[in-house]
Amino acid sequence: MSNLQERESRRKASIVGSMIEKPAERATGSGSRGRPKEEGRELKKRISLSVLPSLYEDIQKIAYVQRRSVSELIGELLEGYRAEHEAEIQGYGDLKKE
Numbered sequence: 001m002s003n004l005q006e007r008e009s010r011r012k013a014s015i016v017g018s019m020i021e022k023p024a025e026r027a028t029g030s031g032s033r034g035r036p037k038e039e040g041r042e043l044k045k046r047i048s049l050s051v052l053p054s055l056y057e058d059i060q061k062i063a064y065v066q067r068r069s070v071s072e073l074i075g076e077l078l079e080g081y082r083a084e085h086e087a088e089i090q091g092y093g094d095l096k097k098e
Contacts, residue, residue, distance in 0.1 A: 049074075 051059075056070075063070045082089070 059070055059073060063073050066073070
């Protein structure tokens with residue numbers, strides 16, 4: 001058997017072996033992954049925005065210089081916008097009651 005065939009057969013065997021072991025780990029609970037769930041923690045909602053490419057490039061540059069993510073920048077801007085329009089949010093609540 002050539003060296004290449006030998007490596008390929010070992011790779012296939014390891015893939016089959018790992019596929020068999022992982023469901024068993026999950027069943028016993030020992031395969032817990034990720035961060036533990038926190039009670040009362042608000043999860044982020046993933047959205048899609050359409051912006052001009054030139055605008056996005058400039059926002060990426062700003063984020064890079066500030067050592068932040070584009071998501072952080074946009075989130076902060078939206079929080080400020082929400083704070084500025086608190087009266088309109090309350091007005092919406094009043095309209096929905098009627």
